[in-house]
Amino acid sequence: MTAPAxxxxxxxxxxxxxxxxxxxxxxxxxxxxxxxLPVLLKGPTGCGKTRFMEHMAWRLKKPLITVSxxxxxxxxxxxxxxxxxxxxxIWVDGPLTRAARSGAICYLDEVVEAxxxxxxxxxxxxxxRRVLPIEKLGEIVEAPDDFCLxxxxxxxxxxxxxxxxxxxxxRFVALEFDYPAAELETNIVARETGVSHExxxxxxxxxxxxxNLKGSGLExxxxxxxxxxxxxxxxxxxxxxxxxxSAIAQALTDDTEMLAxxxxxxxxxx
Amino acid sequence: MARTRLTFxxxxxxxxxxxxxxxxxxxxxxxxxxIAELDSDQQGYILxxxxxxxxxxxxxxxxxxxxxxxxLDRMDRGIIEAWALHAMDMYxxxxxxxxxxxxxxxxxxxxxSHERTAGAVFEDNxxxxxxxxxxxxxRQLKLAEADCVYTDTETLFLPPVIAQLQTTQExxxxxxxxxxxxxxxxxxxxxxxxxxxxxxxxxDPQQFLDLFHALDSVxxxxxxxxxxxxxxxxxxxxxxxxxADCSTDPSWATQVEELCAPDCDVATVLRLTRxxxxxxxxxxxxxxxxxxxxxxxxxxxxxxxxxxxxQLRSVLxxxxxxxxxxxxxxxxxxxxxxxxxxxxxxxxxxFTIELTLQDQPVPIPEVVNRLTTSIxxxxxxxxxxxxxxxxxxxxxxxxxxxxxxxxxxxWKGTYHxxxxxxxxxxxxxxxxxxxxxxxxxxxxxTPVHDDFVRATLGKYSGFIKQLRKTFEAMRDEDRLLKRxxxxxxxxxxxxxxxxxxxxxxxxxxxxxxxxxxRTERNIAVxxxxxxxxxxxxxxNDAERESLILLAETLETLGDRYAxxxxxxxxRKKCEIYRIKEFDEQYDSEVRARISGITPQxxxxxxxxxxxxxxxxxxxxxxxxxxxxxxxxxxxxxxxxRGEYGIEDTRRALVESRRAGxxxxxxxxxxxxxxxxPHMYGAAGYTVIDAVYKLPLKxxxxxxxxxx
Numbered sequence: 001m002t003a004p005a006x007x008x009x010x011x012x013x014x015x016x017x018x019x020x021x022x023x024x025x026x027x028x029x030x031x032x033x034x035x036x037l038p039v040l041l042k043g044p045t046g047c048g049k050t051r052f053m054e055h056m057a058w059r060l061k062k063p064l065i066t067v068s069x070x071x072x073x074x075x076x077x078x079x080x081x082x083x084x085x086x087x088x089x090i091w092v093d094g095p096l097t098r099a100a101r102s103g104a105i106c107y108l109d110e111v112v113e114a115x116x117x118x119x120x121x122x123x124x125x126x127x128x129r130r131v132l133p134i135e136k137l138g139e140i141v142e143a144p145d146d147f148c149l150x151x152x153x154x155x156x157x158x159x160x161x162x163x164x165x166x167x168x169x170x171r172f173v174a175l176e177f178d179y180p181a182a183e184l185e186t187n188i189v190a191r192e193t194g195v196s197h198e199x200x201x202x203x204x205x206x207x208x209x210x211x212n213l214k215g216s217g218l219e220x221x222x223x224x225x226x227x228x229x230x231x232x233x234x235x236x237x238x239x240x241x242x243x244x245x246s247a248i249a250q251a252l253t254d255d256t257e258m259l260a261x262x263x264x265x266x267x268x269x270x
Numbered sequence: 271m272a273r274t275r276l277t278f279x280x281x282x283x284x285x286x287x288x289x290x291x292x293x294x295x296x297x298x299x300x301x302x303x304x305i306a307e308l309d310s311d312q313q314g315y316i317l318x319x320x321x322x323x324x325x326x327x328x329x330x331x332x333x334x335x336x337x338x339x340x341x342l343d344r345m346d347r348g349i350i351e352a353w354a355l356h357a358m359d360m361y362x363x364x365x366x367x368x369x370x371x372x373x374x375x376x377x378x379x380x381x382x383s384h385e386r387t388a389g390a391v392f393e394d395n396x397x398x399x400x401x402x403x404x405x406x407x408x409r410q411l412k413l414a415e416a417d418c419v420y421t422d423t424e425t426l427f428l429p430p431v432i433a434q435l436q437t438t439q440e441x442x443x444x445x446x447x448x449x450x451x452x453x454x455x456x457x458x459x460x461x462x463x464x465x466x467x468x469x470x471x472x473x474d475p476q477q478f479l480d481l482f483h484a485l486d487s488v489x490x491x492x493x494x495x496x497x498x499x500x501x502x503x504x505x506x507x508x509x510x511x512x513x514a515d516c517s518t519d520p521s522w523a524t525q526v527e528e529l530c531a532p533d534c535d536v537a538t539v540l541r542l543t544r545x546x547x548x549x550x551x552x553x554x555x556x557x558x559x560x561x562x563x564x565x566x567x568x569x570x571x572x573x574x575x576x577x578x579x580x581q582l583r584s585v586l587x588x589x590x591x592x593x594x595x596x597x598x599x600x601x602x603x604x605x606x607x608x609x610x611x612x613x614x615x616x617x618x619x620x621f622t623i624e625l626t627l628q629d630q631p632v633p634i635p636e637v638v639n640r641l642t643t644s645i646x647x648x649x650x651x652x653x654x655x656x657x658x659x660x661x662x663x664x665x666x667x668x669x670x671x672x673x674x675x676x677x678x679x680x681w682k683g684t685y686h687x688x689x690x691x692x693x694x695x696x697x698x699x700x701x702x703x704x705x706x707x708x709x710x711x712x713x714x715x716t717p718v719h720d721d722f723v724r725a726t727l728g729k730y731s732g733f734i735k736q737l738r739k740t741f742e743a744m745r746d747e748d749r750l751l752k753r754x755x756x757x758x759x760x761x762x763x764x765x766x767x768x769x770x771x772x773x774x775x776x777x778x779x780x781x782x783x784x785x786x787x788r789t790e791r792n793i794a795v796x797x798x799x800x801x802x803x804x805x806x807x808x809x810n811d812a813e814r815e816s817l818i819l820l821a822e823t824l825e826t827l828g829d830r831y832a833x834x835x836x837x838x839x840x841r842k843k844c845e846i847y848r849i850k851e852f853d854e855q856y857d858s859e860v861r862a863r864i865s866g867i868t869p870q871x872x873x874x875x876x877x878x879x880x881x882x883x884x885x886x887x888x889x890x891x892x893x894x895x896x897x898x899x900x901x902x903x904x905x906x907x908x909x910x911r912g913e914y915g916i917e918d919t920r921r922a923l924v925e926s927r928r929a930g931x932x933x934x935x936x937x938x939x940x941x942x943x944x945x946x947p948h949m950y951g952a953a954g955y956t957v958i959d960a961v962y963k964l965p966l967k968x969x970x971x972x973x974x975x976x977x
Contacts, residue, residue, distance in 0.1 A: 074786070076758040076759075081758060081759070084760065084765060084782055087769055089765075181614075208407065209406065209407070210405065212405050213401060213404050213405045216401070216404050216410065217401050217404070241500075257397040257398050257401065258401055260401075261398045261401030262401070262405070264398065264446060265405045266500075267500050267501075268446075268450065268498040268500045268501035269498055269499070269500050
């Protein structure tokens, strides 16, 4: 059996991705989409930004084209480039251009990771012009009404090098995400993985402990995603302490002292 | 080849030399006779260690001979060495008397070291334990060593070693239980009611306090069972191992039931204590419950509450100002915030605090969150007067800032190590570190706003222009790479060639693309400037001129750099002078500080390298460089000269290199070739033969180093 291969702009999410709203983010996103405004998602890693985008793509019935940005991502990785084929050069659209031509949602994940010159190419798409000039082709792509641009970034990395330029961030409607409140997070973990409510509550409590350690040894506390990982392991019969160690502690840090402390915390809790 | 046994005479001669008998008048015949009895290997061993100990103190070494020869047969050499080193550490810390005690009671040391191998040692575990306690909710608690187990609500005091149980793991567990118990005292509000007031009404305060402590422990263990069930299981297991009689008398059953209820608070405990005092067979505390130091708690708590009230109200004022930003309202009016309790069963108090101002929700910054948590922990609630934004100038911010100790004051108080960074120093004769030997302090340089900077810039104006050009050329290294396998654009030249090759029947290259290559310079460099007395005069001028030129060129280059001066007089007065820190702008203040560099005392180098290595490690950079500007070999008032100084400096450089830093030395000492290769390695230094050339050379050397 071969896995079905689809063009990104033809790929629609069929089943509703599970998403538990924390505030009014769904309504705001919907309103921004209707008003053709681009959206910026802020929040720590693993708190549900990408899941939210999938959910919105399903809700709006639009294809979702995700680009995970990295520090070597160039403008042509987004817009497109010439390739050589049979003695001729042919143009190949990049993901941003595809989305702009077909009217899809283009989601640039962790946009601050991309080089500064790269983020500038989204500017004309992100204001009222809504066009994408393609210099190398001498074309301007006018985005249809159902095109939507969303970017995400994690303000937690407080590095001067990894900050979003004002000229970029001031074009977006910003939605702030954070880890959900304890009760809601418990529900999410239980619902997503099928573990008992009690185990989920303990995991959330454990996450709270690691979040207390943020700043005094850990860069970041355990995210909801890590809790889901641990809960999935526990669901298959792995002991909770071992699951917390492999799925959470080891994912958070390499520092042996910190690992020992986190493991002491989980063994105290379970 | 087996060594031949030394004769009595030879041993005598060696000992005489080691122990300096001409001045110390020690009798070496008797120990020499004992050593002469040993086989050659043992002789060599003992004599080597006698020499190493003698480098610290001769009396100590003399005692060492007699003791060591007595235990040589029955003791592992590793232990003997640890014992000798421990004695030398004791000498460094507490003097000859304490060290002699260590030497004389070798058996006690052995017992202690057994305890230390099976037991858990505070020093080794403090890292893990403090992360552990930070992970538990609430105020950030500190850990410290003390003779008994107690807390003052900010610090948890724990014993230096725990060796009650068989294995290290179990002893560690005891530490963990103590930490969790003391944490529970602060977290579940043992000190929310004034126990001292209650004690005043009692005829037998001590008995009352004991009973209160015991009953409160019952309550807290129930809290721990609910909060940390895993730990509670371990606790029960440990109790069983220790066979601690922890069962309460059946006649106390009703009280225990009340204490274990989830809504039991400390007021209930006090009430129960009052009603039940004098009853037979009361519950008792166990050793890990420690003691209650009510006095310490109340002093610390009173201070903290006052400080936190001031901090909270000041922050609230800030928030209020931010919120009404733009509104033309009378800002002299003090804002009253409201605290709303939002039910949150995950908190011990059962709620989290949300702040509102005139019914508007207020975003809570991290600092406010920390303060409200701590206040609620102390008082169980936030009183209204805490929520009133501070009036204009009501609090002097200096009141509640942690005061940094002025290094000069500390020095005047003679030999206070308070607030100083302590660094080890390598003693080559001992072949071991002297622990926490150097007390290092950072000091400010008095800036001198004079004509020096302008004069220097004028004197070298042509040279600076030239330097800028060279350095600017280094800065921009973006270039278009051609003939790449992947890239943004097509390399037309390569494509044409490849097509021609294909027609021709040759193999076609796949390197057809161009790619923009950006090299980002990511360098942090720290300059360590010799400020010893010997630089007085033109060397000092040359150093200052070099620094001005360097700073000018580094500004064009955009590398991160810091400049520190160093000097010292003996190990207790090691000083680092801040001239420019990494995140500081190169402004007139920094220029004035460079101008204000004046020669100080001696050249102790090890501590400066160690301290600046730490500084460099704290900054983020791919390449880290430590450049020393110096005029001579390491030298200080106490023993820090000759081989000792050179070996310690070399050791410090080895440590620095191991941490991933590239040390380099620029010196004007013409004899430096004798010792610098030993310290910095053959390629790690430059000797400048004439002082006046220093400013001209330094930038050039820097350019070569970093390209």
